[in-house]
Amino acid sequence: MKKRGRIDIIVYTVSADVSSRKRLIEAVKEYYAIRGIRQKDFVVDRISAKPKIKGIDSLECSVSHSGTIWLCAFSEIPVGIDIEKEKEANIPGISGRFFHADENEWLKENGYKDFFSVWTAKESYVKCLGKGITDGFDEFSVVDRNGLMGNINGMELRHIYLEEGYRMCLCTEKIEEIFIHDKRMSEKEPCK
Amino acid sequence: MLEIIESIIYKITGKKNITYDTDFIKDLELNSFDIINIIAAFEDHFDVTIPTRDVWQLHQVNDVLKYMAEKGIALPESMT
Numbered sequence: 001m002k003k004r005g006r007i008d009i010i011v012y013t014v015s016a017d018v019s020s021r022k023r024l025i026e027a028v029k030e031y032y033a034i035r036g037i038r039q040k041d042f043v044v045d046r047i048s049a050k051p052k053i054k055g056i057d058s059l060e061c062s063v064s065h066s067g068t069i070w071l072c073a074f075s076e077i078p079v080g081i082d083i084e085k086e087k088e089a090n091i092p093g094i095s096g097r098f099f100h101a102d103e104n105e106w107l108k109e110n111g112y113k114d115f116f117s118v119w120t121a122k123e124s125y126v127k128c129l130g131k132g133i134t135d136g137f138d139e140f141s142v143v144d145r146n147g148l149m150g151n152i153n154g155m156e157l158r159h160i161y162l163e164e165g166y167r168m169c170l171c172t173e174k175i176e177e178i179f180i181h182d183k184r185m186s187e188k189e190p191c192k
Numbered sequence: 193m194l195e196i197i198e199s200i201i202y203k204i205t206g207k208k209n210i211t212y213d214t215d216f217i218k219d220l221e222l223n224s225f226d227i228i229n230i231i232a233a234f235e236d237h238f239d240v241t242i243p244t245r246d247v248w249q250l251h252q253v254n255d256v257l258k259y260m261a262e263k264g265i266a267l268p269e270s271m272t
Contacts, residue, residue: 020221066223089204089229090236098228098244123224132248133224 004076005176008034011071011162013184020070024051024063027072034181050130062127067166075172080128082120083168091115100141116167118142121157124171128155197253200233212254
């Protein structure tokens with residue numbers, strides 16, 4: 001029985017031999033197997049902030065990859081997910097340039113230690129809205145005086161720990177259950 | 193010029209074998225943060241600011257070169 005607000009996150013290892021499109025096809029099949037749903041014919045029409053899967057109307061998904069991790073969140077309602085490996089970058093410069101003033105101020109006060117949490121929260125939010133990072137990226141804030149916010153404009157923001165050295169955030173209208181299916185240990189050969 | 197762009201991309205992402213036609217997303221499979229990180233590095237190197245709305249028009253290395261030429265952004269002499 002499907003349930004609104006249920007999110008399934010399928011995790012794979014990034015592989016040079018497997019494109020994001022192939023991974024998404026594999027992930028959709030995996031999702032159907034997990035949910036016990038008879039597989040329908042589908043075509044991955046577009047890989048973007050909001051992947052388009054033709055043939056399955058009720059399936060919403062969001063893809064993200066960073067470092068060695070590739071993952072996809074599936075739901076019946078619009079969803080956005082983002083993962084980032086914490087890496088070397090001009091953090092103060094990017095924060096000052098692309099983030100809201102409140103976020104930048106808060107990060108500065110905290111030594112930028114949660115920079116990637118702010119990034120993933122913002123990106124998961126715009127992905128959920130079906131947008132990319134546009135001029136409006138610095139016009140909304142995912143922090144307030146108490147720190148990282150748990151919701152924004154009626155959408156939930158859920159920071160999830162997956163692995164040391166990574167930050168991940170999920171955004172959707174309503175989160176009831178989150179299931180993480182980590183396929184990395186069971187991967188034997190990359191799909192061709 | 194290509195060598196400079198390649199060295200910036202390599203420093204940021206560890207990706208090599210860049211050509212003029214290399215697409216940042218399709219070929220290098222970079223994510224949004226990687227691209228922003230590269231753009232920030234370009235800006236530092238060339239001492240310019242690329243408006244956010246223009247960032248997402250730069251799909252390929254060629255686009256970066258054309259953009260810089262259109263905007264009259266010249267490389268510092270030490271880089272030519």
